[in-house]
Amino acid sequence: MKIQESGENYLETILLLKKKKGAVRSVDVAVEMNFSKPSVSRAMNILKTAGHIEIDQNGFIKLTEQGDALARSVYERHELLTFFLRKLGVSEETAAKDACRIEHVISAETFEKIKEAM
Amino acid sequence: MKIQESGENYLETILLLKKKKGAVRSVDVAVEMNFSKPSVSRAMNILKTAGHIEIDQNGFIKLTEQGDALARSVYERHELLTFFLRKLGVSEETAAKDACRIEHVISAETFEKIKEAM
DNA sequence: AATAAAAGTTAGCACATCCTAACTTATTTG
DNA sequence: CAAATAAGTTAGGATGTGCTAACTTTTATT
Numbered sequence: 438m439k440i441q442e443s444g445e446n447y448l449e450t451i452l453l454l455k456k457k458k459g460a461v462r463s464v465d466v467a468v469e470m471n472f473s474k475p476s477v478s479r480a481m482n483i484l485k486t487a488g489h490i491e492i493d494q495n496g497f498i499k500l501t502e503q504g505d506a507l508a509r510s511v512y513e514r515h516e517l518l519t520f521f522l523r524k525l526g527v528s529e530e531t532a533a534k535d536a537c538r539i540e541h542v543i544s545a546e547t548f549e550k551i552k553e554a555m
Numbered sequence: 556m557k558i559q560e561s562g563e564n565y566l567e568t569i570l571l572l573k574k575k576k577g578a579v580r581s582v583d584v585a586v587e588m589n590f591s592k593p594s595v596s597r598a599m600n601i602l603k604t605a606g607h608i609e610i611d612q613n614g615f616i617k618l619t620e621q622g623d624a625l626a627r628s629v630y631e632r633h634e635l636l637t638f639f640l641r642k643l644g645v646s647e648e649t650a651a652k653d654a655c656r657i658e659h660v661i662s663a664e665t666f667e668k669i670k671e672a673m
Numbered sequence: 674a675a676t677a678a679a680a681g682t683t684a685g686c687a688c689a690t691c692c693t694a695a696c697t698t699a700t701t702t703g
Numbered sequence: 704c705a706a707a708t709a710a711g712t713t714a715g716g717a718t719g720t721g722c723t724a725a726c727t728t729t730t731a732t733t
Contacts, residue, residue, distance in 0.1 A: 443690060464710055476691060478712060496710070525668040538660035547653045550643040561720060582680055594721055596682060614680070 438487055440507065442541040446470070447480050448489060448508035449515065451498055461498045514540040514548055521551050556605055558625065560659040564588070565598050566607060566626035567633065569616055579616045632658040632666055639669055 440448075450469050454461040467477040481498065484490045489504030500508055518536035523529065543551075558566075568587050572579040585595040599616065602608045607622030618626055636654035641647065661669075 441689065462710075467710095472690095473692060474711065475693080475713080478710095480690085482712095522665060522668070525665070525672055527665050527668050531662050531664045535660065535662050535665045539657055542653065542656035542660065544649050544653050546649045547640060547643070547645050550640070550645050554643055559719065580680075585680095590720095591722060592681065593683080593723080596680095598720085600682095 438483075440487065440489070443480065444484060444487070444489070445507065445511045445541055446537075447477075447484060448500065448504055449511045451490065451500060452505070452508035452512055455500070462496045463498070466498070511540055514543065517548070517552060517555070518543075521555060524555070556601075558605065558607070561598065562602060562605070562607070563625065563629045563659055564655075565595075565602060566618065566622055567629045569608065569618060570623070570626035570630055573618070580614045581616070584616075629658055632661065635666070635669060635673070636661075639673060642673070 447466065447470075450466055451461050454465050454469060458465065463477045463481055464474060466472075466481075467474050470477070481490065481492065484504065485492060488501055489507060491499045491501060493499065515536050518539050519532045522532035522535060527535065565584065565588075568584055569579050572583050572587060576583065581595045581599055582592060584590075584599075585592050588595070599608065599610065602622065603610060606619055607625060609617045609619060611617070633654050636657050637650045640650035640653060645653070
């Protein structure tokens with residue numbers, strides 16, 4: 438099963454929370470993304486089944502090597518796009534919001550070209 | 556009912572086909588987008604209900620004023636984004652493909668800033 | 674006129690992705 | 704310890720959006 442855009446967002450959020458708070462549980466993801474607990478619960482199961490995360494007995498979420506790579510890749514795209522949009526004069530808030538949407542749909546080629554342009 | 560990303564794509568395609576062939580029927584949209592006839596049939600009903608298109612007795616699709624404005628807006632974003640990506644060095648094929656995905660998710664603000672940059 | 678081809682619709686499936694309601698389980702606290 | 708709080712799950716619903724199968728209707732062709 439190929440990862441979906443929503444899956445990428447969940448992984449990205451997990452990475453973000455890990456940086457920000459150290460440990461991450463489902464409820465943290467739910468609060469951060471403003472989603473219901475059941476939505477996150479199901480999403481975590483899908484990510485677990487796909488081998489992107491592991492959940493220990495205490496409910497703490499760990500990215501697997503694979504999941505971590507994916508999360509970092511999305512996060513990198515996000516950071517670059519935000520920076521790029523800011524350079525174009527887009528406001529911080531809008532840049533973040535748009536980056537979050539664009540990050541899932543741009544090709545590797547476009548990503549590289551933007552990188553070069555910066 | 557707010558228009559969806561798929562709805563924007565259908566409107567854009569209708570506008571494109573109108574430019575290219577003059578008259579547009581459901582089947583033309585289906586062929587152009589590589590979708591099944593039932594998928595297009597339903598989409599056209601949704602667009603019709605929302606007041607974006609009208610369909611005459613012969614099955615010819617006409618954009619309403621509202622639908623036309625929307626279609627042109629999407630199309631404009633598409634053109635600008637393609638041009639912008641080409642300028643960045645992205646290949647023609649990828650630029651078209653990425654533009655088609657980005658055009659639905661960028662804010663008016665980002666659109667304006669890209670416009671200014673060009 | 675009979676058959677074939679083309680266009681469109683209806684019905685129903687699949688999947689992604691969000692939700693609420695209601696439950697279990699575990700932890701905290703008065 | 705009993706009750707409250709917090710975390711997680713199960714069950715089921717809604718919407719968007721694609722599909723196939725099978726039907727109708729219209730148009731064209733032989």
